[in-house]
Amino acid sequence: MEGYKTDSGYARRTAQIGVPSLAPEFRIDDVIRSTYETLGLEQLDAVRSLPSKIVVGGLPQSLVNKLRPLLKLTLLTKDDYLYQQDDRVDFIYFPETAVISEFQMLADGRTIEVAVTGAEGAVGISSVWGTSPAVNCAQVCVGGTAYKIETDVLERELTYSRPLQRWLHDQINSYIKQISQKVICNTHHAVEERFCTWLLMLQDRSKKNKFNLTQEYIAGVLGVYRPSVTCMAKSLREKNAIDYVRGQIFISDRNKLKKMSCACYTELSSNGTS
Ligand SMILES: [Zn+2]
Incomplete structure (x- = not known):
């Protein structure tokens, strides 16, 4: 009963100052984050730690240098959402790793x-x-770093920079090309081919051989039910193309995956970094 009295006292005190009683740690995190943001520390830290040459969304170095003071380096955790569908887009993200x-x-x-x-x-x-x-809804598939810039700030810079406008035009073209190819892929190609293509694209973009991916997540990528992923993963492992343990997938033989991928890989890899 002592414990109950202590809890009741805590609840009364938090109610008096109008603070939700369920998640005090959350409030502290919010205060720390907002204090850092108010002081601009995230931006200052990012500027200090940026190496002289950085890769930002395929921008030429002259434009990177122009945008450098406006970019914030941020760490993105796997499965975090950058936006849900119909959310306001406050930041444009340039993935690094x-x-x-x-x-x-x-x-x-x-x-x-x-x-x-x-x-x-x-x-x-x-x-x-x-x-x-x-x-669309945007989610971190492979955790790592990214640069971000406020959408309003990028829009302002675009107003005055023809090279930046040309870059954005090229980016939107590549984006439309990828989405169009994905429509063909999702409609006409076998699930196993699509799975191989997707793994190769992930490897090209992350430069990794090992991914933290559950079968449920892969099912969500491919638009299929989980048992289909279980069958495919088993089949690809028997062919020594991939291996997996709980929640992790390893690419064992990239060439085998290429042979089993659909033609979309060649089309889409010109968009990527392979
Ligand atoms: Zn395809």
Whole structure:
């Protein structure tokens, strides 16, 4: 009963100062984060730690140098959402080592990936002009670093820079090309071929051989049910193309995956960094 009295006292005190009683750690995190943001520490730290040459969304170095003071280096954790569909897009993200997947939700609740972006591109670019909300849901597929810039700030810079406008035009073209190819892929190609193509694209963009991917996540990428992924993964492992343990997939033989991928890999890899 002592414990109950102590809890009641805590609840009374928090109620008096109008603070939710369930998550005090959360409030502290919020205070720390907002204090850092108010002081601009994230931006200052990022500027200090940026090496002289950085890769930012395929931008030429002259444009990178121009944008450098406006970029914030940020760490993206796997499975974090950058936006949900119809969210306001406050930041444009340029993945460095992170890889971002964009999804659409199907009527039956399944999801399907419509775009995957690494260091070759940027996420959120269709919302740069105007106030268009996020077209797709964007989620971190491979955790890592990315540079981000406020959407309003990038829009302002675009107004004065023809080279930046040309870059954005090229980026949007590449984005449309990828989405168009994904439509063909998702509609006409066998699931195993699509799985191989997707793994190769992930490897090109992350430069990794090992991924933290559950079968449930892969099912959400391919728009299939989990048992289909279990069968495919087993089949590819028997062919020594991949291996896996719980929640992790390893690419054992890239050439075998290439042979089993669909033609979309060749088409889409010109967008990527392979
Ligand atoms: Zn395909």
